[in-house]
Amino acid sequence: MSLSIRAIDPVSRPDFAGIATGVDITAPLAGETAAAIAAGMDRFAVLVFPDARFDDERQIAFSANFGPLEQATGDIAQGAERRLSMQVNDISNLDRNNQVLAREDRRRLFGLGNRLWHSDSSFKPIPAKYSALSARTIPGAGGNTEFADMRAAYDALDDATKAEIADLVCEHSQLFSRATLGFDDFTEDERRRFAPVPQRLVRRHPATGRLSLFLASHAGAIRGWPVPEARAFLRDLTEHATQRRFVYAHVWRRWDLVMWDNRVTMHRARPFDATEVRDMHRTTVADSAPTLEQAA
Ligand code: OGA
Ligand code: MN
Secondary structure, three states, X not given: OOOEEEEOOOOOOOOOOEEEEOOOOOXXXXXXXXXXXXXXXXXXXXXXXXXXXOOHHHHHHHHHHHOOEOOOOOOOOOHHHOOOOOXXXXXXXXXXXXXXXXXXXXXXXXXXXXXXXXXXXXXXXXXXXXXXXXXXXOOOOOOOEEEEEHHHHHHOOOHHHHHHHOOOEEEEOHHHHHXXXXXXXXXXXHHHHOOOEEEEOEEEOOOOOOEEEOOOOOEEEEOOXXXXXXXXXHHHHHHHHOOHHHEEEEOOOOOOEEEEEOOOEEEEEOOOOOOOOOEEEEEEEEOOOOHHHOOO
């Protein structure tokens, strides 16, 4: 095994966002390599694997080294509308015939929710552990993905705020994040599927013991708080947590695979020319329990 991981920016972010090289991760992994990648995830929270020429089958096999995979029930396209299997989230601007979605297509408009800071599947009772995003086709410019370090953001809070938020529970739903963009064109079935779920606002990482903020634009309420006060408070926390000093901006190259730990990060997509193809495939490893059942 010759896996090597180093910080992308050793000066300003020595423990956030690493680049991993030396191993072909599209081939079956030795147990010790998978363990070394998991250890790298514990330290860096975001790992970039350049030149990983995955197809979906191999990407699924790679991701399954780190836990059970989620089904893509959070995607807006379900059933016959889907382009990819239920084990792969479709993070593209394509329909099932690989045609670019029209500007006003509701699947595209729903997908624009990814431009808001979020943590994947925080709207599910058991949210995501890792996401692995494979760049199959990228546009000529733009379309970066930004990642924010929720451990560093938590550490930088003052003691009064840490005490105030220690036991808060938020309600998360894709209905909330989309409403922020003025998208409220949901069917009855989608409203049922996307019903709000509770999540702790402060979490402890099971391997490192570090505390972090569990924020997302999906959070639309805090239990026991008036809604406008909760949203203003969450907005302030999000502003704090996404200051540039906490952010790594990934500029994609074709065949990059980027894996992140949703328990301790937020991310967001950046805009690009809507007439160009951007085709990214995401596999998602589920966490082990609802956050309310995890150690405070
Ligand atoms: C995701 C996501 C951002 C992007 O894959 O979960 O939010 O830049 N992607 O496509
Ligand atoms: Mn996402």
